[in-house]
Amino acid sequence: MRIIESILIANRGEIARRIIRACQKMGIRSVAIFSDADANALFVQEADEAIALGGNAPADTYLNFEKVLNAAKATEATAIHPGYGFLAENAAFATACRESGIIFIGPKADSIEQMGSKSLAKSLMEAHDVPVIPGYKGDDQSLERFTTEAESIGYPVLLKAVAGGGGKGMRIVEQPSQMQSAYEMAKSEAKNAFGDDAMMLEKYFERARHIEFQIFGDEHGNAIHLHERECSLQRRHQKILEESPSPVLSASVKEQMASSAINAAKALNYVNAGTVEFILTEDGQYYFLEVNTRLQVEHPVTEMITGLDLVEWQIRVAQGEVLPITNQDDIPQKGYAVELRLYAEDSMKGFLPATGTVLKWSEVNMEGVRYESAVQTGDDVSVFYDPMIAKLVVWAENRDAAFRKMHFVLGKTDCLGLTTNQDFLQYLFEQENIQKGVYHTRLFDETDILLKYQQEQSAAQIEPLIALSLFRWNQRNQKKHVLGNLPSAWRNNFYQPQFDKYQVGENEVQVNYKVVKTGFEISVNDQNYKASVLSTDEQSIRIQLNDAVKTYTIAGSGTYYVKESNKAKVTETTLLERLPLPEKEEIKGGYTAPMPGEIIKVLVEKGNKVSKGQALLILTSMKMENTITANADGSIVDIFIRTNDQVEAGTLLLKIEED
Missing domain, CATH: 3.30.470.20 (ATP-grasp fold, B domain)
Structure with missing residues (x-):
């Protein structure tokens, strides 16, 4: 029997923490590896040792064979636990561990390799009396062959990347007219995700x-x-x-x-x-x-x-x-x-x-x-x-x-x-x-x-906004140093209430409130409320709103996040200026990033003619690819980004002059 005395965890996040707990339970020294972005992460703090990999992209960090193995050797780790994702199902990595004299905590490399190919896995299962889905897994990868096989199997069918996983390189095809576009998109996604665009076809069961x-x-x-x-x-x-x-x-x-x-x-x-x-x-x-x-x-x-x-x-x-x-x-x-x-x-x-x-x-x-x-x-x-x-x-x-x-x-x-x-x-x-x-x-x-x-x-959530206004009032009231006997937001015009204006999604909401002997009188959208503050601390407030007592957790400044206890709903809202700010000019024909991420590929050049629905660029964020397409026919006037650029949500990507 081999004794494992230390384990390097070739992963991050919650699964790294889970493996660390098992190591602690068994008296095994744990070693974390981490990217620049994860330098202060919990799993790094909890491990017995930690090694910086340098960089952030998965290919430079958690997927980098050489860096991971060097970290294991430098810390004299007996074994490597890959967790899930990253290198967990990489047969070459499992082999490299064995050749380096390091125990790979997982199946044998040949098992990983056999199951890494969906077509090979299917053939092996058929040979051992395991029922498999009717389909095609041959060497002929032409569109014509897939179309013929789909007709034979019967629609709907499922196109799947042979080397795939996690939903990548998969497309449901419900009728013959969809086959070509689904085939091309699935192959492209598989190539980008796995470096292999080989596909297989299976009967798709709609309500399985x-x-x-x-x-x-x-x-x-x-x-x-x-x-x-x-x-x-x-x-x-x-x-x-x-x-x-x-x-x-x-x-x-x-x-x-x-x-x-x-x-x-x-x-x-x-x-x-x-x-x-x-x-x-x-x-x-x-x-x-x-x-x-x-x-x-x-x-x-x-x-x-x-x-x-x-x-x-x-x-x-x-x-x-x-x-x-x-x-x-x-x-x-x-x-x-x-x-x-x-x-x-x-x-x-x-x-x-x-x-x-x-x-x-x-x-x-x-x-x-x-x-x-x-x-x-x-x-x-x-x-x-x-x-x-x-x-x-x-x-x-x-x-x-x-x-x-x-x-x-x-x-x-x-x-x-x-x-x-x-x-x-x-x-x-x-x-x-x-x-x-x-x-x-x-x-x-x-x-x-x-x-x-x-x-x-x-629909805008009214009560969380009332709680937020009372929370902000209470914070101001506690910080007052001048005229401390007067409540926050006191006015010499008694009849004019104080107000806060909030942006919640597409809705703008104004909360009007007035301090009275019993607490607050509040009106929002012609609805009237009576409220009082029962208790508060740095991130929560307990209020009575009409007859109901409710507790809210609040975080943020400028943009706030408000959550009522016992409910999962978090209201995200931005406090608006009392005087309107000049509106940000919207660039006609401009295309902006819908989410933060990295530009994987720019598919057009300045001066190109494009048609409605044509793919312009591919943006990836958190392992999800998003294709930006043209909203109308036109010409590319400007391109403001390049491949591998990191962009924030709302970043201007390119501009099209519509026909």
């Missing part, structure tokens, strides 16, 4: 569910599963919610799928942690999707229902130990677990990534609640990496109790200072079909859940 099984194997021939995870609630092929057990899986189908998962593990002679993913169709048939040869983002769901530490298991297996449990019937399963991913993204603007500073981060401390977070108050969320801020995980005796607890936790968690999907997540938990488990991978495509949410959120 995504169910996966956690597997584990060791070097002694043992292979087991640790039950299923339901991951069907997705947008753009990215998981939003994971839960276990599945709300729809019958005992007989679970047994069949679990058997197929074990067959997949044995086909690979699999060692360490992995996940076998399946789709479950409306008629109860299931098919193999892929094997993720790493620890999954959603592994805490399995840990919560089994009580097992999967990272500890990974380390023990990497040392050459036998699996802690080898008898399938001895794997525990108790209660219900749910996980949500809190992202820095704008649910009102197509889930575009957001950046900013976390001005207030506060977690709920209660039984059965677990956070896997990457941030603390004061941290910056940058454009360089994935926008996930934290994973929220709850456990309860049954599904209804777990969902109730998660709704409560979403309301109690404070994340202020940047735009997140927190309120959208709480909204999802209020939807009847999700509460009942009646959903599938295309729920957002086939329902108006997102549209209804956006319509509800577009």
